Amino acid sequence: MLVSKLLLPTLKDSPQEAEIVSHQLMLRAGLIRKVASGIYTWLPLGLKVLKKIENIVREEMDLSGAQEVCMPMVLPRELWEETNRWEKMGPELLRIKDRHNRDFCLGPTHEEIITDIIRNNVKSYKELPLNIYQIQTKFRDEVRPRYGIMRGREFLMKDSYSFNIDEESLQETYLTMRETYKKILDRIGLEYKISRADSGSIGGDSSEEFHVLAENGEDIIAISDSSEFAVNSELLLKDGEDISSLEGKPSPDGQGTIQIKKGIEVGHIFKLGKIYAESMKASVLDSNGKASLLYMGCYGIGVSRLVAAAIEQNYDDKGIIWHHSISPFDINIISIGHDKNKEIATASNKLYKDLNEMGYSVLLDDRKDGYGTKIKDSELIGIPLNIVVGKKFLENKEIELLRRNGDSSMNPIDDVKTILDFFKD
RNA sequence: CGGGGUAUAGCGCAGUCUGGUAGCGCACUCGCUUUGGGAGCGAGUGGUCGUAAGUUCGAAUCUUACUACCCCGACCA
Structure with missing residues (x-):
């Protein structure tokens, strides 16, 4: 979605x-x-x-x-x-x-x-x-x-x-x-x-x-x-x-x-x-x-x-923390500059498609807002895993995996296995 | 049902005491610039001030009644 x-x-x-x-x-x-x-x-x-x-x-x-x-x-x-x-x-x-x-x-x-x-x-x-x-x-x-x-x-x-x-x-x-x-x-x-x-x-x-x-x-x-x-x-x-x-x-x-x-x-x-x-x-x-x-x-x-x-x-204090079994979505892809930067949009869209095909329910934040707005909303609605596609992706093809509990790591965008491991509770 | 409180724009609030025809922040719309922790500038949209009656030249503001909602209590698969 x-x-x-x-x-x-x-x-x-x-x-x-x-x-x-x-x-x-x-x-x-x-x-x-x-x-x-x-x-x-x-x-x-x-x-x-x-x-x-x-x-x-x-x-x-x-x-x-x-x-x-x-x-x-x-x-x-x-x-x-x-x-x-x-x-x-x-x-x-x-x-x-x-x-x-x-x-x-x-x-x-x-x-x-x-x-x-x-x-x-x-x-x-x-x-x-x-x-x-x-x-x-x-x-x-x-x-x-x-x-x-x-x-x-x-x-x-x-x-x-x-x-x-x-x-x-x-x-x-x-x-x-x-x-x-x-x-x-x-x-x-x-x-x-x-x-x-x-x-x-x-x-x-x-x-x-x-x-x-x-x-x-x-x-x-x-x-x-x-x-x-x-x-x-x-x-x-x-x-x-x-x-x-x-x-x-x-x-x-x-x-x-x-x-x-x-x-x-x-x-x-x-x-x-x-x-x-x-x-x-x-x-x-x-x-x-x-x-x-x-x-x-x-x-x-x-x-x-x-x-x-x-x-x-x-x-x-940031919002809801859903257990993965009942979260409205499994993953939220936070795409920064989605409307302006084709490289980011393309990568985010592909990630979105791939993860959906793997059976995850995925949100793609394609709005024209900045990182702050998007991460605040995501934390408020309690999505367990955020994937940030932004500046770091443009620099070296890395995305950030950011869990609702605060854990985070930088990973190559193609490293889907890590995404899956990260998501496991 | 007893006690307490609230009601003004989508949300948060000011204005009510002391009557003069409604305002702020956020949100929203348009434009430009932004884009890794709720962006900036400019221009805009949106409210029968909960409802009704009354007082008054004039009511968001005063009076009365009503309604809705919230909290405490009583109650509760």
């Missing part, structure tokens, strides 16, 4: 509406623009990141044996009344009426809809277990949307629902999803903790949250300094106790002491048990030919929230 053709409205100043780093940088780097409170448009660069994360999630879900579907976003009242959630969800459920005055809502989650599908189409235990997922826009009319994409009202989520014949099978699927989530977050290069959590209004037996550790996290978790142990701090606090009082106490798992950290909840996995099957009468025939209520699990990942979380965990 040529930078001159790209819709990339970068900003030098942070809009006053943005308070936290990820929100400021997402606006400044031209990833998103606000449409209404908690509702955003994804611009080309932001959408690329979103899609990269979405695809990583999809790949790992498919590898885990889950199957993708797409459920509607507009949902009829009747299904929600079966579980009594039309009432229970309260104003968080954005309700609308169609032209016949029939009640609908915008889907904030899809247990009812998928359970309806399964009860109508799956009849035997032999068809189980099933794990069905979708990656779809959700709407929750949050009491207070904030921090840009982090707590939006409209957001992209991967939600999956497993249907199992018994508790053992559910446990197996649950652990598979737990491993899958770890793989996803590892691939994105995030530092995270898995913490025991309150299962909240969605109900069910037990749940765990995946927290990306970051200063601006909304959740406070207690972790052990010498084991894997982590738990949402709410669960450790007795009445009137202050969170800071937990710091330094012995960890409940008997290993090490407690540290208090802030986290961004990017994933949540639940064992729901039979509650939805009961209220919605979802059963299959078991091996004895008897109707058996389904055990369910549900597993969510906030795809759009991961974009913000990745920034919160990886930025500096």
Whole structure:
């Protein structure tokens, strides 16, 4: 992609509406623009990141044996009344009426809809277990949307629902999803903790949250300094106790002491048990030919929230630092004097073509601006590797390889192998 | 929903107290010169001052109501 053709409205100043780093940088780097409170448009660069994360999630879900579907976003009242959630969800459920005055809502989650599908189409235990997922826009009319994409009202989520014949099978699927989530977050290069959590209004037996550790996290978790142990701090606090009082106490798992950290909840996995099957009468025939209520699990990942979380965990005073797995582009060719100097333009264009053919996603900054403008923008939008074609190229056919982390080297322009090595993390 | 704050050009801001018909930086357009860390000179474009009503000869400025957005709290797969 040529930078001159790209819709990339970068900003030098942070809009006053943005308070936290990820929100400021997402606006400044031209990833998103606000449409209404908690509702955003994804611009080309932001959408690329979103899609990269979405695809990583999809790949790992498919590898885990889950199957993708797409459920509607507009949902009829009747299904929600079966579980009594039309009432229970309260104003968080954005309700609308169609032209016949029939009640609908915008889907904030899809247990009812998928359970309806399964009860109508799956009849035997032999068809189980099933794990069905979708990656779809959700709407929750949050009491207070904030921090840009982090707590939006409209957001992209991967939600999956497993249907199992018994508790053992559910446990197996649950652990598979737990491993899958770890793989996803590892691939994105995030530092995270898995913490025991309150299962909240969605109900069910037990749940765990995946927290990306970051200063601006909304959740406070207690972790052990010498084991894997982590738990949402709410669960450790007795009445009137202050969170800071937990710091330094012995960890409940008997290993090490407690540290208090802030986290961004990017994933949540639940064992729901039979509650939805009961209220919605979802059963299959078991091996004895008897109707058996389904055990369910549900597993969510906030795809759009991961974009913000990745920034919160990886930025500096110059801008975003993308992990290579989710960067909107792999390489940015900074061509200095591209419009005037044919030698530089020709070399840059060839490099651009070659790297594209090698399978990299490449930006070519062909604008009429100087080095300063171009490198500042590149650092702001967080591209992992810059290739500078300029004066040094004219002198001795050398280009500079400049990584976002500051490492740099001068190399002969034909030394493509070095470019590749340099790019490897 | 309770508390606090903001609203003037795409972004950042001044002007409001003390009423006189809107300004600065950046961005943008054109020309020339520049091109390895956000370039220089010259000439330009762009705003019903959040909305509505009121006071006044006259309102960005004073009054009232409303709306939007942000922050804290309560809430939250």
